[in-house]
Amino acid sequence: MxxxxxxxxxxxxxxxxxxxxxxxxxxxxxxxxxxxxxxxxxxxxxxxxxxxxxxxxxxxxxxxxxxxxxxxxxxxxxxxxxxxxxxxxxxxxxxxxxxxxxxxxxxxxxxxxxxxxxxxxxxxxxxxxxxxxxxxxxxxxxxxxxxxxxxxxxxxxxxxxxxxxxxxxxxxxxxxxxxxxxxxxxxxxxxxxxxxxxxxxxxxxxxxxxxxxxxGTFQEELPKEKYQTIKYGLTKNIENQNAVTIIFHEWRQMWKDVFQRGISFRQRLGYLFGPPGWSHDGSRMTSDELRASEKIGEGACNEIPIDPIIVNQLIPNSISKAP
Structure with missing residues (x-):
């Protein structure tokens, strides 16, 4: 039945x-x-x-x-x-x-x-x-x-x-x-x-x-005059897609991140169980960091004064320290 x-x-x-x-x-x-x-x-x-x-x-x-x-x-x-x-x-x-x-x-x-x-x-x-x-x-x-x-x-x-x-x-x-x-x-x-x-x-x-x-995870679809045109896919799309990479590309990258040299056990766990985009050296950005960076960019465009200390806290080191 x-x-x-x-x-x-x-x-x-x-x-x-x-x-x-x-x-x-x-x-x-x-x-x-x-x-x-x-x-x-x-x-x-x-x-x-x-x-x-x-x-x-x-x-x-x-x-x-x-x-x-x-x-x-x-x-x-x-x-x-x-x-x-x-x-x-x-x-x-x-x-x-x-x-x-x-x-x-x-x-x-x-x-x-x-x-x-x-x-x-x-x-x-x-x-x-x-x-x-x-x-x-x-x-x-x-x-x-x-x-x-x-x-x-x-x-x-x-x-x-x-x-x-x-x-x-x-x-x-x-x-x-x-x-x-x-x-x-x-x-x-x-x-x-x-x-x-x-x-x-x-x-x-x-x-x-x-x-x-x-x-707290709801977001309305906004009209083009209020926000960007929607772009589908990943923040970094897969290069050379094939039957294997489409399934295992993130597993491969995660393996490399976890077993890289010179990082602590806690940092290795971060690469496994932290949010996607997390990195121990700030070389990548999580979704929350990308949103924060976008807000800062919008604030700069609107000439809103922003505390540089807050900027350094929100944006990873590789970006906030860029020349």
Missing amino acids: DSLREQWLILISTPIYFIIIGLEILLSHLGHRKAYTLKDTITNLYLMLVNSGIDLTFRIVYLAILQYFFLHAVMQWHNAFLYWMILLLAEDFLYYWLHRFDHKIRFFWATHVTHHSSEKLNFSVGFRSSVFQPLYRFIYFIPLAWFGFRPVDIVFMYSATQIWGIFVHTEMIGKMGWLEHILVTPSHHRVHHASNPKYLDKNMGMFLIVWDKLF
């Missing part, structure tokens, strides 16, 4: 994916927007297939772990409507924290970075998966099993909300009125995929935007 329910979800969503992707390709060509390239789309499908293969292979393991906690659950549910409503809210809440930690801890960013590596934004980018995420994603959902939600229902709910998460990867849909206050919309998710400093690490939700508003 549970397997049949998931199969129905796939059967219903798959033709919808083909239709909306086909329409988006057609509309983007008619409007000369070039939303798709063949190489980028093939990369999206490749990453989806690798992710799906890992997920299916590892599924028996994480379902067994979730089942263990379900068998030791601290409560039972007797109201079906309440069961599914709370599961939706709780799963989306936990996904928000999974996604936030993927952005804020470099060890997890090394996996999630693949999803942000496209310089395009279209429906097919929604399939550009974080390849190794199935190996640890279930850990965030253990509390759901412990509170009496069946593992197969947890997996089903994640798959259902992920469908919405795919649909918000587009430039074709503008703002959606009152829904902007409740749901993650294409406008919100364009911000999430932008590499502009103001937009980095914002709008982490999958289905509901309320978590971002509650926990």
